[in-house]
Amino acid sequence: MTVLAIDELAKDYGDDLGLKPTSFDVAAGELVLLVGPNGAGKSTLLGLCAGVLEPTGGTVTVDGSPAGTSDARAATSVIPDNPVLYDDLSVLEHAEYVSRMHGVEDWEARSRFLLDTLRLDGRADDLPSRFSRGLRQKTSVLLGLVRPFDLLLVDEPFVGLDAPGQAALVELLAGAVADGAAVVVSSHQLDLADRASRCIGLRDGQVVHDGAAGADTVRRLVSG
16 A cells, blocks of 8 residues: 655755655555765655655655645654754653644553663653753654654664664664554665665655665665
8 A cells, every 4th residue: 555655746946956856656564765965855855755845846645645734744753863852841741742642542651662662761751852962863763653653754863873772773663664654764774774675766856766775775875
């Protein structure tokens, strides 16, 4: 079943950056790795899929609803490259807030599982606004995964994570795929390349590869 459908999607910033007309689909239970050099258009593509950017051409739908609509947003979870957190809420309070917004009844059990997996269990009552970059990123991962979703969009999630955190994140993303979500991750993490169903390579706002993933493929596409 197709979760994310992209048809001639484009974003023109007027300076030859952005995204040129692009088309591909992502099915339920598929992990797609999005790779390419800096400025290739990866974050722009994810922003369009999340509905936080307006396209200048083409369409993108989530579960058949246009990106940015209430139905599409309800089905889409985003883990951004720069964590967005409240100054006055603890990690667990963040988790409760996000969960209740999305009608999650067993939010505490799910939160405790994620806290333990990400090795944040000792920081549940602390304010993430005072955390290091890596701990803030772990908190952002928790918030992205504690709620239900059909589509998960992840932008450079490994930045700042220690080795155990990176390994935990790989397993959590694989778990989301096993549960039937469509997952699109912008990352050059080679451990994730071996788990990906597909690799989509971008260069200068254009798709230059849509096919098999793997460490060698990722290295080649990142180098430009």
